């Protein structure tokens with residue numbers, strides 16, 4: 058029986074040609090899936106379509122568009138157990154990058170055909186679904202500056218330009234971070250709470266790795282004052298993102314918790330998965346194992362075993378000896 062797949066397609070996303078993209082996607086997926094294509098409209102968003110997909114009993118739900126489309130669709134699929142696929146066609150494609158889903162359309166289609174299911178945590182942030190991360194302070198200011206017009210002109214560079222402009226006006230704030238274990242009080246310029254993070258989200262890279270399926274949120278605190286310290290901290294976070302080592306600069310701290318409340322003085326903007334949602338205080342709670350995503354084979358967890366492809370491979374599962382026999386002598 059052919060599996061039914063419900064494709065949510067945003068024709069307005071990204072800078073490519075939507076018609077060509079859709080024709081290509083159909084050519085790749087129709088031979089394998091019973092594919093229904095549903096285009097988003099300015100007034101029919103991806104989350105409404107994802108709810109429709111669940112109602113109709115879709116066996117796979119696929120979202121194709123920018124992070125706006127992907128996040129809205131994924132949020133609606135949380136808790137349904139239905140495998141969720143992504144065909145990224147946006148500017149930053151943070152969701153795909155965080156889960157190592159290829160951003161090229163051909164490879165992303167291949168992933169849907171021969172990938173594996175990987176169940177990740179999600180979270181709520183002030184009651185809203187959170188897939189990746191919430192930024193408080195600096196990152197939120199950068200998103201404010203990367204407006205739609207400059208995103209259309211410069212793509213990903215818009216965020217970088219926003220970041221450089223914002224570096225000049227780093228503003229400190231006092232923060233109370235209430236975790237499961239402690240109340241941490243600190244002066245910071247940026248606090249990032251991540252469930253999963255793409256390597257480009259450098260402000261989330263305090264810990265060696267942000268693991269998406271450990272039931273925990275990773276908090277990175279950057280307290281750099283002044284331009285020189287900010288650049289040194291940024292360099293350390295870059296190094297952490299590249300090498301998988303934890304950050305060690307004295308202006309960077311990190312911790313883990315299942316739920317977190319952050320209060321700041323003065324109030325700071327919050328950006329949730331790329332969208333400004335308001336100001337602190339913020340309460341974030343992890344929902345372990347909330348979403349099943351289709352990812353390339355082996356990309357979910359750091360591989361601890363790889364055998365396939367070896368010549369003459371044969372793997373025979375061994376039955377464990379019953380305890381009684383083990384104790385016999």
Ligand SMILES: Nc1ncnc2c1ncn2[C@@H]1O[C@H](COP(=O)(O)OP(=O)(O)OP(=O)(O)O)[C@@H](O)[C@H]1O
Nearest residue numbers: 069070071097098099122123124125126147148149
């Ligand atoms: N048929 C449509 N015509 C015009 N706009 C649409 C349509 N469908 C959805 N939209 C709009 O697209 C936006 C979501 O875009 P999405 O985030 O998927 O892509 P993007 O903005 O190109 O990506 P990125 O944020 O990575 O640049 C929403 O604002 C939504 O209203």
